[in-house]
Amino acid sequence: MALLILSGVLVLAVGGCVCVVWAARGGPRWVRGVATVTLAAGQLVRRSGRTNSNSSLDRGGDAGE
Template identity: 45%
Template sequence: MVVLVLSLVVLLVLGGCACVYWTARGDAPRWARVVSGVTLLGSEAARSLPRGSSSGRNGSDD
């Protein structure tokens, strides 16, 4: 079940990236521009999420 969900997520991400590329070329239909916008918004949201502290992950005090 987990593999199915992860496969769907990967397919959605790849489809979104394809729409971004298609839109950047300039000859995309309206629905592809909408998908591209949603993909770019999701990308910005993921980038703005706070990252966890790396000090507890590997145990080193650099």
């Protein structure tokens, strides 16, 4: 079951990347919409990753001293 879910996520990610490239080359409107959603999701993932790493440092992680 987990393999099926991971396969689905992989297919969606690859499809989103294809749409981003296609939209950059002037694809149809629906491709530009999917590309916009894909890029927005990527920004959200980056922001959440940055927030998690900063909060772990605030909880007594190694400060480099």
